[in-house]
Amino acid sequence: MSTPAFSVPYSFDERSRQSFVSGMRTYVLNDLAGHMRTVYEERVAPGFERRAGRQPESGPEVHKAMRPETIFKFYSSIRCAVQEMCWRSVIPGVVRRAEDLTDTAKRLSGEASEGRATLDIPPDFVTPAYITELDIHLMPGNYHEEHMPDDVSQGAIYDHGFDVFSMKLLGERSDDIAKSTAYFVANRFPDLKPSKILDLGCLVGHSTLPWKEQFPDAEVHGLDVAAPCVRYAHARARSYDLDVHFRQRDAVETGFEDGTFDIVFSSMLLHEMPPAEVRKLLAEIYRLLKPGGLMLHYELPPNSMTSAYDSFYLDWDSYYNKEPFYKPIRDMDFPEAMEDAGFARADQVVFVVPSMTVYGAEAVREGAGQEDVVLDERISRLVDGVRWFCFGARKGA
Ligand SMILES: C[S@@+](CC[C@H](N)C(=O)[O-])C[C@H]1O[C@@H](n2cnc3c(N)ncnc32)[C@H](O)[C@@H]1O
Numbered sequence: 001m002s003t004p005a006f007s008v009p010y011s012f013d014e015r016s017r018q019s020f021v022s023g024m025r026t027y028v029l030n031d032l033a034g035h036m037r038t039v040y041e042e043r044v045a046p047g048f049e050r051r052a053g054r055q056p057e058s059g060p061e062v063h064k065a066m067r068p069e070t071i072f073k074f075y076s077s078i079r080c081a082v083q084e085m086c087w088r089s090v091i092p093g094v095v096r097r098a099e100d101l102t103d104t105a106k107r108l109s110g111e112a113s114e115g116r117a118t119l120d121i122p123p124d125f126v127t128p129a130y131i132t133e134l135d136i137h138l139m140p141g142n143y144h145e146e147h148m149p150d151d152v153s154q155g156a157i158y159d160h161g162f163d164v165f166s167m168k169l170l171g172e173r174s175d176d177i178a179k180s181t182a183y184f185v186a187n188r189f190p191d192l193k194p195s196k197i198l199d200l201g202c203l204v205g206h207s208t209l210p211w212k213e214q215f216p217d218a219e220v221h222g223l224d225v226a227a228p229c230v231r232y233a234h235a236r237a238r239s240y241d242l243d244v245h246f247r248q249r250d251a252v253e254t255g256f257e258d259g260t261f262d263i264v265f266s267s268m269l270l271h272e273m274p275p276a277e278v279r280k281l282l283a284e285i286y287r288l289l290k291p292g293g294l295m296l297h298y299e300l301p302p303n304s305m306t307s308a309y310d311s312f313y314l315d316w317d318s319y320y321n322k323e324p325f326y327k328p329i330r331d332m333d334f335p336e337a338m339e340d341a342g343f344a345r346a347d348q349v350v351f352v353v354p355s356m357t358v359y360g361a362e363a364v365r366e367g368a369g370q371e372d373v374v375l376d377e378r379i380s381r382l383v384d385g386v387r388w389f390c391f392g393a394r395k396g397a
Pocket residue numbers: 128131143177200201202203204205206207223224225226229249250251252266267268269272273277
């Protein structure tokens with residue numbers, strides 16, 4: 001297990017359970033998923049072709065054909081159960097230590113150097129209903145719930161739960177996505193030399209701190225709608241002796257001046273927002289960027305770039321994991337949406353970033369020099385050999 005910033009003294013039994021859950025997820029996402037694919041290719045797709053005279057052409061068609069299959073029911077029910085077990089394996093320890101964690105966070109945040117690592121939580125902030133109305137990816141209490149003043153519990157549950165969930169594929173600080181991407185950006189755009197960077201939907205800062213580490217002279221900001229996560233992120237950054245600013249805001253209305261940032265990044269944010277809000281978000285990012293600035297989103301590849309089977313496979317979360325926007329976002333025409341927000345097609349970019357943890361820095365540097373984007377069934381999935389799909393645009397000068 002990696003080491004989340006605020007340690008929770010889990011018992012031997014709890015650590016065993018966490019390790020078992022990680023192992024189960026590895027089994028479900030690699031072995032069971034591989035077996036399900038074989039059943040599809042060897043039996044379900046040929047059966048569909050015999051009946052329809054063609055192969056399935058979309059994710060929903062594959063979904064409909066797979067739903068009666070025992071392997072699909074088995075995979076789905078085990079995957080849901082293991083998802084719930086991830087959170088259940090860490091919650092008791094966080095609940096036991098909730099007050100200590102809150103005190104520790106306050107102490108760490110209080111030690112922040114004046115003006116260099118601000119924490120901004122407006123008392124009257126209204127959390128969007130699409131966050132408050134359901135427990136996204138089955139995490140009890142979601143990102144935002146608070147049980148005491150200055151509570152950081154939901155941040156701690158996510159940080160520790162994600163450690164179990166990610167099966168060690170994201171490195172010691174669960175930060176491989178941003179770490180690999182920031183290094184990729186530094187190599188791909190040596191002209192950029194960012195002085196201000198913003199991470200939207202920063203959660204506990206896994207996707208924020210690597211930008212500060214890659215560009216230590218830059219002013220780095222993290223923003224999220226969830227107060228417990230923003231507090232936790234700020235204290236977590238201080239625990240690593242990093243000065244990063246955090247604020248609770250809606251990403252569609254950040255409160256920053258026009259033309260503030262050189263880089264605006266998000267990791268796993270878009271698929272958790274309704275499409276109409278994502279369109280507002282793209283316009284807000286366009287407003288926030290300096291001319292020549294870079295917008296970059298780490299996400300799952302869109303349905304337009306994946307096979308019918310992979311569309312079905314990746315959209316599973318929309319139906320069974322309380323991720324209602326997964327499919328609508330993967331169905332979106334992002335080149336068009338970015339153009340509507342002001343980003344010219346010629347300035348748009350798509351990358352596949354090798355994982356630094358899996359492949360090493362040299363592979364990321366080499367990847368940054370390549371123009372071709374080759375997608376396979378491991379892209380942006382927590383499976384052996386993962387690489388990260390990113391897209392975005394530079395704002396025309
Ligand atoms: C999957 S998490 C992001 C994970 C994080 N970026 C990382 O890579 O570790 C999605 C985050 O987006 C936040 N979020 C959702 N809608 C938002 C919005 N409109 N503005 C800001 N944050 C938002 C959620 O509170 C949650 O923390």
